[in-house]
Amino acid sequence: MFNLKKDSISHRAQVSGISPEHKDYLHRVRMEKIFVRVIQLLIFCTALLLWEICANAKIVDPFITSQPSRVLKTMIRLYVDGVLFQHIGITCLEAIVGFVLGTVLGTLIAIMLWWSEFLCKVLEPYLVVLNSLPKIALGPVFIVWIGAGPAAIIVMTLAISLIVTVLEVLNGFLTIDQEKIKLVQTFGGTKFQVLTKVLLPASYPTFINALKINVGLSWVGVIVGEFLVSKAGLGYLIVYGGQVFKLDLVMTSVIILGVAATVMYQGVVYLEKMLVKNKT
Amino acid sequence: MKPVVEVHNVGMKYQSLNGEITALDNINFSVNDGEFVSIVGPSGCGKSTLLSIISGLIFSTSGTVFLSGEKVMGTSPKIGYMLQKDHLFNWRTIYQNVMLGLEIRKNVTRSTKEHAIKLLRTYGLYEFKDKYPNQLSGGMRQRVALIRTLVTDPQILLLDEAFSALDFQTRLVVNDDIYDIIKKENKTALLVTHDISESISMADRVVLLSKRPGTVKNIYEINLNCDNRTPLSSRETPEFRYYFQEIWKGLDVHV
Ligand SMILES: Nc1ncnc2c1ncn2[C@@H]1O[C@H](COP(=O)(O)OP(=O)(O)OP(=O)(O)O)[C@@H](O)[C@H]1O
Ligand SMILES: [Mg+2]
Numbered sequence A: 001m002f003n004l005k006k007d008s009i010s011h012r013a014q015v016s017g018i019s020p021e022h023k024d025y026l027h028r029v030r031m032e033k034i035f036v037r038v039i040q041l042l043i044f045c046t047a048l049l050l051w052e053i054c055a056n057a058k059i060v061d062p063f064i065t066s067q068p069s070r071v072l073k074t075m076i077r078l079y080v081d082g083v084l085f086q087h088i089g090i091t092c093l094e095a096i097v098g099f100v101l102g103t104v105l106g107t108l109i110a111i112m113l114w115w116s117e118f119l120c121k122v123l124e125p126y127l128v129v130l131n132s133l134p135k136i137a138l139g140p141v142f143i144v145w146i147g148a149g150p151a152a153i154i155v156m157t158l159a160i161s162l163i164v165t166v167l168e169v170l171n172g173f174l175t176i177d178q179e180k181i182k183l184v185q186t187f188g189g190t191k192f193q194v195l196t197k198v199l200l201p202a203s204y205p206t207f208i209n210a211l212k213i214n215v216g217l218s219w220v221g222v223i224v225g226e227f228l229v230s231k232a233g234l235g236y237l238i239v240y241g242g243q244v245f246k247l248d249l250v251m252t253s254v255i256i257l258g259v260a261a262t263v264m265y266q267g268v269v270y271l272e273k274m275l276v277k278n279k280t
Numbered sequence B: 001m002k003p004v005v006e007v008h009n010v011g012m013k014y015q016s017l018n019g020e021i022t023a024l025d026n027i028n029f030s031v032n033d034g035e036f037v038s039i040v041g042p043s044g045c046g047k048s049t050l051l052s053i054i055s056g057l058i059f060s061t062s063g064t065v066f067l068s069g070e071k072v073m074g075t076s077p078k079i080g081y082m083l084q085k086d087h088l089f090n091w092r093t094i095y096q097n098v099m100l101g102l103e104i105r106k107n108v109t110r111s112t113k114e115h116a117i118k119l120l121r122t123y124g125l126y127e128f129k130d131k132y133p134n135q136l137s138g139g140m141r142q143r144v145a146l147i148r149t150l151v152t153d154p155q156i157l158l159l160d161e162a163f164s165a166l167d168f169q170t171r172l173v174v175n176d177d178i179y180d181i182i183k184k185e186n187k188t189a190l191l192v193t194h195d196i197s198e199s200i201s202m203a204d205r206v207v208l209l210s211k212r213p214g215t216v217k218n219i220y221e222i223n224l225n226c227d228n229r230t231p232l233s234s235r236e237t238p239e240f241r242y243y244f245q246e247i248w249k250g251l252d253v254h255v
Helices: A002-014 A020-056 A068-080 A084-115 A117-132 A135-146 A150-174 A178-186 A191-202 A204-229 A234-243 A247-279 B047-055 B094-098 B100-104 B110-122 B138-150 B168-184 B196-202 B238-251
Strands: B003-016 B019-032 B036-040 B062-067 B079-082 B156-160 B188-193 B205-209 B216-221
Touching (some): A084 A234, A191 B100, B003 B047, B036 B196, B047 B156, B094 B110, B196 B238, B216 B238
Parallel strands (some): B079 B156
Antiparallel strands (some): B003 B062
């Protein structure tokens, strides 16, 4: 969709006196876009409607499937109780902190490993094991060490995204053309200058990629963390709702979670577009 | 005339787990001030190795290189190195690319900035200074790469197959272009190439290396009968064919 939009804009910019064929083409593109949007909306509404009708007609049991009107009611109730944004806020905060920390620390460690080939060789087997290990298994360890609270959740998030970031960024560094590095060296450049003049700017697409991966991973980390320890947040609402068989609460939380995660991912995509515009 | 570059008994052995590779063996030659010398030799004979040693990027395992009488102990601001590809950074504008060497040498001043602008202007790239490299043609990019080197004001230019990434026509034009710039700016140049015609068309002397381990097999003085010599006009002189035959024989290519 984004591509279509970009296409039509650049076309318009190129052609000053628009020919009838081109006008026709632009019209077709616009109609198709509207058509796609309408169908998308239709699917969404139909699904909601079916869900509501089936639940009302007791074709499915709303006690275990919940239903849109109940989700809405739950949301309003949470809002009236003043806890809706508190739960959303806590989870988002944990996700953002874990996400930023994972990306920054991962990049720093990758720089260290690039800087010292020796260190890289020594640490390689540990990285392989840590990368393979399902980090969720460490959850109980973190709780014992750090205590059941937001800190443990953030560490959980970090554990999930850190190693992936390190490997991704380091791999990015190692695939950079050696000749570009040689170029900096021919001007008498130091290792630090190689890093700042070539490696970091050239790794820009790698960073964006790492960010995109980490957005997803940090949500996994936060929800797992909240499942294990928390007393607040969307993950907590889901677990609590499941335990007391309040599927309305579970469904509501899952829907909010979906929206929040999407917003954050789109944020990164937007950031990428802003930066790309300035770079090429 | 006092030589600017003296290569004295230089030898190079690379070590690897599979054994030892002797890339260069007892190389001797020198380059005079303002001279243009080409180095030709079969693939893998150590031409790039030789340039890297002269530039101080790597150290020979035997022998010495002198720049204006001083022993090479590391990279030197006297040397400008042009690689096979232009390696313009596509995240920098043309002007920012040109400034790279000065930034690295921490020598960005009013006068060096003006020098950069002047060079861009002289060689027809001023209007492109705020464009990005992917908006330029191959020949223009190569010129930007040359300016990036020239702006640091090196005395000696090392060109490692600097034109081989270009298509033939562009290459002829860029040869002329860059030859002109090098002569105008009064630089000493050392050009490595696979292309015998290119080596003759630009050089005052051609150094022929043998296949690995590279040794100096012969040095040809190029005397062409033409006034206002340019690489293109060189190719049309009667002597050109003669040198070509000689060097071709010397290269001793078996297919
Ligand atoms: N860092 C290195 N370690 C080990 N061997 C090397 C290294 N660099 C080059 N060599 C070897 O030394 C020999 C000479 O290499 P060099 O790149 O100098 O040749 P060249 O004449 O420039 O070749 P080409 O014409 O292909 O550019 C080659 O056989 C190469 O395999
Ligand atoms: Mg080479």
